Amino acid sequence: MINYPIKRKAQQKVTNYANLGMTLESDIESSNLYYLNAGIAVIHKKPTPIQVVSVSYPARNKAKITEAYYKTPSTTDFNGIYQGLYIDFDAKETNSKTSMPLKNVHDHQISHLKGVVKQGGIAFLIVHFKAYNEYFILPASVLFSFWDNKEEEKGRKSIPYEAFKSEAYQIPFGYQPRLDYLKIIAQNLNAFLKNPR
Amino acid sequence: MINYPIKRKAQQKVTNYANLGMTLESDIESSNLYYLNAGIAVIHKKPTPIQVVSVSYPARNKAKITEAYYKTPSTTDFNGIYQGLYIDFDAKETNSKTSMPLKNVHDHQISHLKGVVKQGGIAFLIVHFKAYNEYFILPASVLFSFWDNKEEEKGRKSIPYEAFKSEAYQIPFGYQPRLDYLKIIAQNLNAFLKNPR
Numbered sequence: 001m002i003n004y005p006i007k008r009k010a011q012q013k014v015t016n017y018a019n020l021g022m023t024l025e026s027d028i029e030s031s032n033l034y035y036l037n038a039g040i041a042v043i044h045k046k047p048t049p050i051q052v053v054s055v056s057y058p059a060r061n062k063a064k065i066t067e068a069y070y071k072t073p074s075t076t077d078f079n080g081i082y083q084g085l086y087i088d089f090d091a092k093e094t095n096s097k098t099s100m101p102l103k104n105v106h107d108h109q110i111s112h113l114k115g116v117v118k119q120g121g122i123a124f125l126i127v128h129f130k131a132y133n134e135y136f137i138l139p140a141s142v143l144f145s146f147w148d149n150k151e152e153e154k155g156r157k158s159i160p161y162e163a164f165k166s167e168a169y170q171i172p173f174g175y176q177p178r179l180d181y182l183k184i185i186a187q188n189l190n191a192f193l194k195n196p197r
Numbered sequence: 198m199i200n201y202p203i204k205r206k207a208q209q210k211v212t213n214y215a216n217l218g219m220t221l222e223s224d225i226e227s228s229n230l231y232y233l234n235a236g237i238a239v240i241h242k243k244p245t246p247i248q249v250v251s252v253s254y255p256a257r258n259k260a261k262i263t264e265a266y267y268k269t270p271s272t273t274d275f276n277g278i279y280q281g282l283y284i285d286f287d288a289k290e291t292n293s294k295t296s297m298p299l300k301n302v303h304d305h306q307i308s309h310l311k312g313v314v315k316q317g318g319i320a321f322l323i324v325h326f327k328a329y330n331e332y333f334i335l336p337a338s339v340l341f342s343f344w345d346n347k348e349e350e351k352g353r354k355s356i357p358y359e360a361f362k363s364e365a366y367q368i369p370f371g372y373q374p375r376l377d378y379l380k381i382i383a384q385n386l387n388a389f390l391k392n393p394r
Binding site for chain 2: 036039041042044046047048050062063064065066067068070071073074075079080081083085086088112115119120121
């Protein structure tokens with residue numbers, strides 16, 4: 001595939017086409033598959049945790065789960081390794097034009113991401129503003145600063161869109177990979193490290 | 198909990214008691230919980246991948262899965278971060294007194310572990326010889342050397358117990374954590390690094 005410069009209008013057309021029926025999660029998964037096949041990184045989505053209650057065996061060697069329930073995940077959805085760096089993140093989508101509500105993020109995800117940062121990992125959210133079809137990498141440190149103030153009287157219950165423009169990193173939507181988030185991280189590595197190099 | 202020196206005999210007694218009804222997987226999970234609470238590492242077991250076919254909604258907000266099947270995992274069971282190092286491993290148990298059969302390991306796990314090593318991660322198996330109640334950390338490099346020869350005419354289809362004694366690292370069974378595998382890795386770090394320090 002040849003990567004050639006295209007005009008803004010043409011790019012939007014490609015973006016819309018590629019986006020038909022796609023979700024943020026599948027765009028990230030297809031980017032991860034590209035990274036894996038190209039030997040760039042090994043990053044996977046974790047399976048959804050499910051509590052199995054009953055299993056039947058209608059055929060030999062084939063267990064059929066007949067009663068089960070979704071469990072709340074205790075970590076984020078994605079993790080792996082990129083050139084020696086531990087990568088850990090979650091993906092969030094919002095329809096809002098003005099902010100990402102913090103109710104989209106769970107307590108256990110914040111404590112997980114804080115633990116990861118403490119251990120020297122690269123932790124962040126990938127946030128999709130659907131109204132603008134814009135994708136951002138929000139470093140965990142920026143997320144924490146909004147989160148830790150949200151219980152104060154004047155604290156925000158959301159992260160404003162302007163904060164994404166000034167403190168997050170936009171990921172251009174592409175063809176292969178669709179969301180080249182590791183390239184953006186490599187270009188801004190110090191924003192993601194506990195001890196900047 | 199106070200960590201005090203105990204005699205070998207007393208320790209064995211504790212070991213046997215602690216082991217009642219425990220599996221290798223739960224021993225590892227309880228060790229990981231200890232590491233997490235002590236701020237030593239953030240390592241989790243991935244959920245078992247399940248393909249959901251049908252879901253019903255008998256009550257508001259409560260999805261009940263009524264038909265689902267277990268899927269083959271595409272990676273290993275455990276991963277996370279330990280002081281900046283990406284950690285990735287699987288747990289295997291064997292009843293054999295002489296070797297660990299390589300049929301316990303899947304192709305996709307080998308290719309996953311090879312990808313992890315290439316990216317500079319720490320990859321290994323934790324193997325439990327139930328006949329001796331001994332636990333070993335087998336570095337991925339040793340696993341690969343047996344795996345890559347197994348299709349040759351005289352190639353082994355298993356890794357002999359003696360190879361564990363000489364090329365793997367034994368993990369003493371303890372109280373808290375039960376299996377202090379990170380301590381053993383820290384003591385022998387160069388055996389696990391692509392580029393020894």
